[in-house]
Amino acid sequence: MMPIYFTPGPAQLYPTYATHLQKAVDEQIGSISHRSKQFRSLYQFAVEQLQELLNIPTDRAIFFTGSATEIWERILQNCSAEESTHFVNGSFSKRFYEFAVELGRKTQKIEAPFGQGFDVSQCPISNTSEVICLTHNETSSGVSMPVTDIHSFKKTHPSKIIAVDMVSSAPYPDLDWNLVDTAFFSVQKGFGLPAGLGVWIVNETCLNKAEALKKQGHYIGTHQSIPSLWNNFKNYETPATPNVLGIYLLGKIAQDMNQKGIQTIRKESEEKASTLYKYLTNSNIYSPSVQNPLHRSQTVVVANVPDSQNLIASLKTKGYLLGSGYGTYKDSQVRIAVFPANTPEQVEELIHALG
Amino acid sequence: MMPIYFTPGPAQLYPTYATHLQKAVDEQIGSISHRSKQFRSLYQFAVEQLQELLNIPTDRAIFFTGSATEIWERILQNCSAEESTHFVNGSFSKRFYEFAVELGRKTQKIEAPFGQGFDVSQCPISNTSEVICLTHNETSSGVSMPVTDIHSFKKTHPSKIIAVDMVSSAPYPDLDWNLVDTAFFSVQKGFGLPAGLGVWIVNETCLNKAEALKKQGHYIGTHQSIPSLWNNFKNYETPATPNVLGIYLLGKIAQDMNQKGIQTIRKESEEKASTLYKYLTNSNIYSPSVQNPLHRSQTVVVANVPDSQNLIASLKTKGYLLGSGYGTYKDSQVRIAVFPANTPEQVEELIHALG
Numbered sequence: 001m002m003p004i005y006f007t008p009g010p011a012q013l014y015p016t017y018a019t020h021l022q023k024a025v026d027e028q029i030g031s032i033s034h035r036s037k038q039f040r041s042l043y044q045f046a047v048e049q050l051q052e053l054l055n056i057p058t059d060r061a062i063f064f065t066g067s068a069t070e071i072w073e074r075i076l077q078n079c080s081a082e083e084s085t086h087f088v089n090g091s092f093s094k095r096f097y098e099f100a101v102e103l104g105r106k107t108q109k110i111e112a113p114f115g116q117g118f119d120v121s122q123c124p125i126s127n128t129s130e131v132i133c134l135t136h137n138e139t140s141s142g143v144s145m146p147v148t149d150i151h152s153f154k155k156t157h158p159s160k161i162i163a164v165d166m167v168s169s170a171p172y173p174d175l176d177w178n179l180v181d182t183a184f185f186s187v188q189k190g191f192g193l194p195a196g197l198g199v200w201i202v203n204e205t206c207l208n209k210a211e212a213l214k215k216q217g218h219y220i221g222t223h224q225s226i227p228s229l230w231n232n233f234k235n236y237e238t239p240a241t242p243n244v245l246g247i248y249l250l251g252k253i254a255q256d257m258n259q260k261g262i263q264t265i266r267k268e269s270e271e272k273a274s275t276l277y278k279y280l281t282n283s284n285i286y287s288p289s290v291q292n293p294l295h296r297s298q299t300v301v302v303a304n305v306p307d308s309q310n311l312i313a314s315l316k317t318k319g320y321l322l323g324s325g326y327g328t329y330k331d332s333q334v335r336i337a338v339f340p341a342n343t344p345e346q347v348e349e350l351i352h353a354l355g
Numbered sequence: 356m357m358p359i360y361f362t363p364g365p366a367q368l369y370p371t372y373a374t375h376l377q378k379a380v381d382e383q384i385g386s387i388s389h390r391s392k393q394f395r396s397l398y399q400f401a402v403e404q405l406q407e408l409l410n411i412p413t414d415r416a417i418f419f420t421g422s423a424t425e426i427w428e429r430i431l432q433n434c435s436a437e438e439s440t441h442f443v444n445g446s447f448s449k450r451f452y453e454f455a456v457e458l459g460r461k462t463q464k465i466e467a468p469f470g471q472g473f474d475v476s477q478c479p480i481s482n483t484s485e486v487i488c489l490t491h492n493e494t495s496s497g498v499s500m501p502v503t504d505i506h507s508f509k510k511t512h513p514s515k516i517i518a519v520d521m522v523s524s525a526p527y528p529d530l531d532w533n534l535v536d537t538a539f540f541s542v543q544k545g546f547g548l549p550a551g552l553g554v555w556i557v558n559e560t561c562l563n564k565a566e567a568l569k570k571q572g573h574y575i576g577t578h579q580s581i582p583s584l585w586n587n588f589k590n591y592e593t594p595a596t597p598n599v600l601g602i603y604l605l606g607k608i609a610q611d612m613n614q615k616g617i618q619t620i621r622k623e624s625e626e627k628a629s630t631l632y633k634y635l636t637n638s639n640i641y642s643p644s645v646q647n648p649l650h651r652s653q654t655v656v657v658a659n660v661p662d663s664q665n666l667i668a669s670l671k672t673k674g675y676l677l678g679s680g681y682g683t684y685k686d687s688q689v690r691i692a693v694f695p696a697n698t699p700e701q702v703e704e705l706i707h708a709l710g
Contacts, residue, residue, distance in 0.1 A: 009596075066420060066595070066598070068596075195385075196597065223424050223425075223428070241423075243601075244551065246598075
């Protein structure tokens with residue numbers, strides 16, 4: 001029997017994935033040119049489905065990259081010349097920050113201990129910072145930044161670009177796109193697809209900033225700069241040959257999610273996470289890693305456990321795959337993804353197996 | 356009935372592609388973590404198969420990127436600080452050159468008219484150039500640079516890095532890796548796979564150069580710099596989540612090609628191309644675009660035709676898909692790919708349909 005993946009990414013594949021993939025093989029989607037009408041329709045379809053799913057205004061561009069990691073680099077190059085601000089509370093937000101250091105940016109790092117979130121009202125932002133980089137969901141620690149906190153920055157810093165990493169939470173967070181300039185995710189987590197595609201949502205503020213930086217002689221990248229991607233996007237084209245099959249599958253899965261309804265998906269996420277947190281809180285053996293309930297992820301639940309490797313091995317024999325703790329927490333924590341592909345019934349079964 | 360793709364990329368899928376993909380679905384390859392042992396084995400397997408297929412020494416690194424276009428950017432960033440040399444004779448070699456201009460490099464452009472190759476003995480290289488960028492096969496014009504010409508540069512310029520774009524010819528060219536420092540291709544052409552994966556072969560000379568540039572304060576990229584990729588490669592890991600499924604499929608197709616034998620594949624390529632060139636030369640309606648037989652591509656045959664759009668439409672009804680001419684040659688040329696996935700019998704059928 002196939003194991004059930006509760007690993008935080010690559011994760012459980014979306015239930016309809018194999019059917020869509022078979023259709024793609026039958027229709028030879030792997031052979032179509034990225035300069036063809038068929039590709040433009042397929043790109044447009046994915047954009048329309050994502051617009052509906054995530055309530056993205058039609059004046060936003062949606063780009064595809066090789067990975068979300070690439071988007072960190074491209075955001076910093078295109079949306080900042082001198083200085084960026086980073087909220088760091090885990091390995092992934094830290095790596096985003098490190099990219100800024102590597103790119104020679106002056107950086108403002110606002111750091112919270114692993115497993116903790118931020119009181120954003122107590123975090124003054126540097127006046128000279130150009131872009132505020134936020135991580136909605138820290139995949140390493142299971143800490144989430146509430147969307148109300150994410151939305152608070154634009155009100156107090158209207159001239160700064162607000163960038164949101166939602167790699168391991170999309171499509172869960174209900175972002176207000178008037179208060180977020182750019183956001184991004186990858187498809188191998190919440191969308192239940194194989195890895196190899198980053199999705200980057202960008203507004204005109206980012207485009208204008210990138211164009212201004214280029215005019216001033218700053219390096220903003222070649223084919224994957226915002227102006228280059230945007231110019232191609234206007235015709236639903238891409239500056240390089242993209243992962244056509246991945247884009248096709250993303251459109252189809254987003255359509256399936258729209259048919260299910262994003263409200264249902266969000267409600268189910270919260271229920272699955274809540275069930276797990278309740279179980280962990282009441283357990284004598286396990287406990288939730290994140291103390292503040294407001295900062296607990298609704299997509300990646302992290303638990304303190306006595307011996308994670310033993311627990312992971314034992315659950316594996318029962319057909320359930322969990323993620324290790326991240327980095328130094330490898331042996332003392334497990335990470336349990338409750339993405340849309342994981343059903344509430346599977347979560348109940350997992351709890352039974354944990355018990 | 357499925358049409359047969361003679362388009363130069365995305366092209367005819369390799370005959371075993373669908374079987375391998377089905378196996379990947381059954382084995383949930385789409386769900387495996389790029390930090391897992393299973394991924395490392397899969398990466399190693401692809402590397403070993405490519406080493407055998409292309410006779411790549413084991414001290415070379417093989418990296419994966421989102422596209423070959425990305426590799427243009429990364430080579431220029433990692434292998435040059437000031438100046439690069441470009442042999443330009445079509446749209447793709449021109450774009451590689453344009454990336455160098457965008458990156459602020461002083462560039463030496465050695466240009467031949469569209470449809471023509473170079474007499475490399477008559478092309479002096481700038482003394483101050485750091486990297487010589489060669490395109491083995493110009494996908495736009497069907498002009499090939501003979502491997503003996505490619506190999507000649509290292510002998511006369513031992514201190515310069517030799518970079519070879521073999522996007523639309525690999526695995527055909529039999530490169531001598533003592534005379535080539537870095538080479539790259541993408542999988543949607545000669546390997547008959549869906550797009551979304553660039554493959555980059557790099558030696559220690561490139562690594563040393565990139566490290567020296569970094570030390571001198573030059574920007575060489577973040578996660579996709581040669582030092583970062585190399586450091587991960589040592590454990591068959593990647594700095595960002597890669598297209599795991601694509602790497603799996605590439606390993607399997609390379610294995611199939613090894614079982615068939617690279618000499619057989621090369622001989623078949625030459626025979627298929629030769630059959631087409633002979634037909635075009637003898638035709639009253641069509642003619643080969645590339646005049647010099649030494650510069651004619653063995654993988655992408657370009658033909659002058661009276662009305663390409665009409666011809667393409669007519670052949671499509673018979674089940675054969677050809678590529679248009681590139682750019683301004685859209686209406687006056689067709690491009691016919693004869694990749695390993697296209698059998699000699701299919702080429703004979705195509706000629707029959709053309710007649």
